[in-house]
Amino acid sequence: MTNTDIRDFIQNAIGENHVMLFMKGTPHAPACGFSARTSACLNALGVQYAALDILPDPRIREELSGISGWPTIPQLFVDGELVGGCDIVTEMYESGELADKLGVDQPEEEPEPAPVQRQQAPIGLDNNLD
Amino acid sequence: MPSAEELKERIQAALPGADVAVEDLTGGGDHFRAEVVSDRFDGLSRIEQHKLVYDVFGAEVGGPIHALSIKTSTPEGTT
Numbered sequence: 001m002t003n004t005d006i007r008d009f010i011q012n013a014i015g016e017n018h019v020m021l022f023m024k025g026t027p028h029a030p031a032c033g034f035s036a037r038t039s040a041c042l043n044a045l046g047v048q049y050a051a052l053d054i055l056p057d058p059r060i061r062e063e064l065s066g067i068s069g070w071p072t073i074p075q076l077f078v079d080g081e082l083v084g085g086c087d088i089v090t091e092m093y094e095s096g097e098l099a100d101k102l103g104v105d106q107p108e109e110e111p112e113p114a115p116v117q118r119q120q121a122p123i124g125l126d127n128n129l130d
Numbered sequence: 131m132p133s134a135e136e137l138k139e140r141i142q143a144a145l146p147g148a149d150v151a152v153e154d155l156t157g158g159g160d161h162f163r164a165e166v167v168s169d170r171f172d173g174l175s176r177i178e179q180h181k182l183v184y185d186v187f188g189a190e191v192g193g194p195i196h197a198l199s200i201k202t203s204t205p206e207g208t209t
Contacts, residue, residue, distance in 0.1 A: 034197065061192075070177075071184050071191040072198070087199050088176045 007063040010052075014067070014077045019049035019102065022064055023074040027051050029117045034086035036113035038074040041093040044111035047102050078102065131159035132195060137187075138164075144186040145170050149205075160196040171204045 014020050019042065025031030027039040031053075042049050054060040054073055065071055068082045076083045078101060083089065092098040099106040134152040141150045141164060148168035155161040164183060171179040179202040184191055191198050 034199075065192075069181065071189075082177060084177055084180065087201060088180065091176070091201075 001057075003059055003063060006057070006059050007067065010060065010064050010067060013050065013052060014080055017050040017077075018079060019047055020077040021049055021051045021074060022054050022060075022077075023051055024053065024055050025117065026053055028114060030114055031055060031117060032073070033113070033116055034072075035074045036116050037111070038076060038086045038089045040111035040113040041089050041098060042076075044093070044107050044109065045099055045102060045104050046107070047104055132162075132190070133159060134162060137162055137195075137198075140186050141166060141183060145182065155197075155199070160194065161199075162195060162197070163199040163201070165201045165203075167203050167205055169205055171202050172206075176202070 010022075021027075021039060021042065023030060023032075023035035023039060025035055027043065030036035030039060039051065052060070054064065061073060064073075064075065068075055068077075070082055070085065072085050074085055074089075076085070076089050083092070083098075083101070089098065092101070093111065096106045134154040138150045138152040141152070142148055145166065145168045148166055148170070150167075151165045153163045155163055166183055170182065174182070180200045183200050183202065184198065187195055187198065
């Protein structure tokens with residue numbers, strides 16, 4: 001798989017998914033606390049989203065940051081636009097802006113991040129796209 | 131290994147007049163949290179504000195600086 005293939009794959013994922021999260025690990029088994037918190041915000045809102053684990057190949061992260069201009073993981077995209085990383089998503093969740101943006105009601109309960117699991121990442125890109 | 135003080139000085143150099151607080155979250159010199167208050171953020175989106183801070187460190191973020199958590203605001207209030 002070339003870097004161009006990876007870039008095209010990422011661009012398609014951003015373009016085709018209303019809510020697209022790039023993270024370390026998966027929503028059920030996040031591999032980093034920041035990714036865990038960000039996916040927990042989306043889970044708490046009850047929205048459907050696609051998630052891609054960037055760990056299987058370092059080029060995923062390089063190409064993603066090249067596209068977005070954003071250096072860290074996670075990265076949340078809504079309707080093809082970068083919303084932010086963990087800090088911004090958490091702030092927007094707490095202020096209710098994220099619920100507004102996604103057209104859902106703000107839940108009462110706090111998001112509960114899934115426990116971080118340090119694991120061997122699976123090889124391949126097609127691991128967790130809904 | 132970067133220190134919280136070094137990060138603070140570099141942010142202040144890039145954003146003159148900014149009120150900057152940097153905390154080393156783990157004590158390990160690789161996970162930091164920066165709170166930055168600057169009038170340069172006026173009228174910018176959160177993404178643009180955070181990018182201004184990330185840009186101070188370029189490729190070091192994700193490298194030697196493993197994680198940099200950012201909170202930005204303007205002197206008049208949080209945007």
